[in-house]
Amino acid sequence: MKIRPKRNEGPNQRKLKNVRKLDKIFIRIFLTVFICAVSFSIVCQARNFEQIKQQQMILSSQIQAQEEKKLEFENRKEYYNSDGYIEQIAREQLGLVKPNEVLYINRGK
Numbered sequence: 583m584k585i586r587p588k589r590n591e592g593p594n595q596r597k598l599k600n601v602r603k604l605d606k607i608f609i610r611i612f613l614t615v616f617i618c619a620v621s622f623s624i625v626c627q628a629r630n631f632e633q634i635k636q637q638q639m640i641l642s643s644q645i646q647a648q649e650e651k652k653l654e655f656e657n658r659k660e661y662y663n664s665d666g667y668i669e670q671i672a673r674e675q676l677g678l679v680k681p682n683e684v685l686y687i688n689r690g691k
Contacts, residue, residue, distance in 0.1 A: 661667055672678040679685045 677685070
């Protein structure tokens with residue numbers, strides 16, 4: 583086995599090694615900053631997504647409540663336009679009676 587003696591490094595080789603070390607350091611720093619920025623962006627987007635999802639659920643429940651209210655108003659409108667309701671109002675508030683019908687009023691109350 584031959585042992586080779588170390589070569590004496592010249593000034594150009596030392597500079598080249600130093601430049602390579604600096605390049606590796608800058609690449610590591612850049613990758614670290616890039617990964618941190620991407621991670622931060624992902625966390626912010628996830629938080630925004632959750633907020634939007636909550637708002638969507640709230641709005642969906644409000645829409646459902648308004649649709650139920652609309653259905654109730656439509657049913658009420660249908661009832662108010664019915665002959666039974668009109669007859670009830672005519673009897674109770676206007677005191678009207680049908681032909682051949684006798685109205686009895688209890689004054690004892």
